[in-house]
Amino acid sequence: MSAVSPLHTHGAPHVTRLAALRAELARLGLHGFLVPRADEHQGEYVPTRAERLAWLTGFTGSAGNAVVLRDLAAVFVDGRYTLQVATQVDGGLFARIHSADQAPSDWIAANLPAGAKLGYDPWLHTPNEVEKLKAAAEKAKGHLVAVEGNPLDAVWADQPAPPATPALPHDIAHAGVASADKRRQIAAELAKAGEDAAALTLPESIAWLLNIRGTDVPHTPLPLSFAIVKADASVSLFIDPAKLGEATRRHLGNEVSVSAPDAFLPALAALGTAGKIVRADPATAPVAVFEQLQQAGAKLVRAADPCLLPKACKNPVELAGSREAHRRDGAAVTRFLAWLSREAPKGTVDELTASDRLEAFRAESGLLRDLSFDTISGSGPNGAIVHYRATEATNRVMQPGELYLVDSGAQYLDGTTDITRTIAIGQPSAEMRDRFTRVLKGHIAIATARFPKGTTGSQLDALARLSLWQGGLDYDHGTGHGVGSYLSVHEGPQRISKAGNTIALQPGMIVSNEPGYYKTGAYGIRIENLVAVTDAAEVPGGERPMMGFETLTLAPIDRALIDPALLTPEERAWMDRYHARVRETLAPLLDTETSTWLEDATRPL
Structure with missing residues (x-):
């Protein structure tokens, strides 16, 4: 489990930081400022330099926003982080608000004084976000104002430098398709749509398109960069040139030109001046991109990043790699579960010890590149916190009669994994078994689903919930998210959830299958496997x-x-078939003691 950055330390001088920011805003003639948990690429994981929300407030979750006014400030989080924000953020400095109860836009509409200027950094917000915020400011008879240079950065004296880790080629043995072929595929799509170029701001898209990877952010192997892909299949890559060694430059070839990131906006302006038709994604690209293109006179097409769908549909080599990664990972997880069955009843295993042991089992393969996210290791009531992360302050020893939920994943060159298992420590109650079995029924319903072409994940979501609904129960997260190929563990555009989604499931897409149930203050249950869409x-x-x-x-x-x-009978048969497959596939990879344990753990129901 990765260490927490010093800027995250609870009890840091957030009073001083908030005062310094307010002084800088006053100097600029601003009444307030928006502080999102985002960087210029809108990614889930950001470099320490971009951890502005954590530096200002103390909140370290992966999603959230703060609004700072002259006399008021608030932090907004979703249901995953309500407990975390209460322990990390000083309620005397910031109101702590569940975004389902009051969205930032509603709070702004209620609290921004008439005539006041509310500033925002146009690199840290998408047009879709800004439209809502602008409407909120206008509702309060105030003004939303883009600022040049982030005022928080101006007062963050020891702000870390941008990451400078090398970008490396991602071998064709793992990528499956050459970058030149991917570039031609995207170019053909642009040409078919009558577009000259597309602005790419998602590092995942650029990493996929150019078959490169890096270590600029935790847990996702990304080199942070921008790019412009053109209808002639050439690419302009905007990345710190120091990140590119001779091998990577050779890999990129002559059709990829390289410039520093600060050349990105001028390159967009040049497209506009030439009257080019340029695509940009309003859901993922920062406002700064749109403003530059519009000011320069480009014909702007607001449409999805053209790499999203082809990246989501894994090719045969990527699917074969994912299967191999899951065999390797499954053996490590199975060794962990066997170890846990021996050690937990002794009353000496705590959450941190367990997550460290699981990572160690994965590392023993010699092929682990990183975890794919911070392990969620929650026993008893901590398991009911959906995005719980154990700390020294919250760490619990597993007790008999409790459930232990462990949600973890790994990054290997040939695939990204994400698995959740819920384990009974000692004898579970009848209620626990009832809830677990209802979750299992939902999991099996997704695993065995048959659906026609054109079906979206939102149309399948109810299958996972039916047994829970019949018991008057439910869960408040999605049933499945897309997963990348040695890329992000949370990958769009497909998902399985109640929320409407227009993206049809297509062969080659990898999604999670993870229904759950959470009883606040008591226990949590989740069963998660990754599945690939097939014909x-x-x-x-x-x-x-x-x-x-x-x-x-x-x-x-x-x-x-x-x-x-x-x-x-059909569900029991599925469970027995799955366990037989687990046993037959993993036994050759295990030591004798673990193999014996697995034989018992997978015997027919």
């Missing part, structure tokens, strides 16, 4: 071709928590 075999007597899912993740599901009486 399913024909349904006997069917009239239309169907698609389905191939389960990639391989590790036992705790039989002690399953109530077989609640399962249908």
Whole structure:
């Protein structure tokens, strides 16, 4: 588990920092300022230089916003982080608000004084966000104002330098398709749409397109950069040239020109001056990109990043790599579960010890590049906190009669993994077994789903919830997110959730299958495997071709928590088939003691 940066230390002088920011805002003639948890690339993981929200407020979660006015300030988080924000943020300095109760835009509309100027950094917000914020400021009879230079950066005296780690080639043996072929594919799409170029600001898209990877941010192997891809298949890459060694420059080739990041806006302006038709994604690109293109006279097309969909649909080499990564990862997780079954009943295993041990088992392969996110290791009531992260202050020893939830993942050159298992420590209660089995029924429903072409994840979501709904229960997170190929563990544009989604599931997409149930103050349950969308075999007597899912993740599901009486014969058969596959695939990779444990853990229901 990665260490917490010193800027995250609880009890840091946030009073002084807030006062310094307010003084700088007054100097600039601003009444307030927006501080999102974002960098110029709108990524989930940001370099320490961009941890502005954490520096100002103390809040270290992966999503949130702050609004600072002259006399008021607030921090907004979603349901994953309500407990965390209460422990990290001084309530005397910042109101701590659940964004479902009051969105930042609503708070601004209620609290910004008439005539006041509310500043924002146009590199840290998308047009979609700014439209809502602008409407809120106008509702308060105030003004939303883009600022040149971030005033928070002006008062952050020891702000870290931008990351300068090398960008490295991602071998064709793992990528499956050459960068030149990907560039031609994207160029053909642009040409077909009558567009001259697309501005790319998501490092994941650029990493995929150019077959490069890096270590600029935690847990996601990205080199931070911008790019312009053109309809002639050439690419202008904007990255610190010091990050590119001779091998990477050779890999990029002559059709990729390299400039420093500060040349990105002038290059966009040149496209505008030439009257080019340029695509930019209003959901992911910063406002600064749109402003530059519009001011320069470009014909601006607001449309999705052209790399998103082809990146999401994994090629055969990437799918084969993912299967291999999941075999390797499943063996490590299984060794961990066997270790836990021996050690937890002794009453000596705590959450931090467990997550460290799991990482160590993964590292023993010699192929682990990083975790794919900070491990969620929650026992008893901590397991009910959906995005819990154990700290020295919250760390609990596992106790008999409790549940332990561990959600973890790994980055390997051939694939990205994400798995959650819930384990009974000692004897579980009847209620725990009931809830767990209902979650399992939902998991099996997704795993075995058949659906026609054009089906979206939001149309499948209810399958995962039906058994819980029948018991008057539910969970408040999505059922599945996309996963990259040695890229981000949270990848769009597809997902499985209640929220509407227009992106149809397509063969090659990898998504998580993770229904859950959480009883506040008591326990949490989640069962997560990754699945790949496939062209399913024909349904006997069917009239239309169907698609389905191939389960990639391989590790036992705790039989002690399953109530077989609640399962249908088909569900029991699926569970037994899955466990047989886990046993047959992983046993050759395990030591004798773990293999013996696995034999028992996967015996038929």
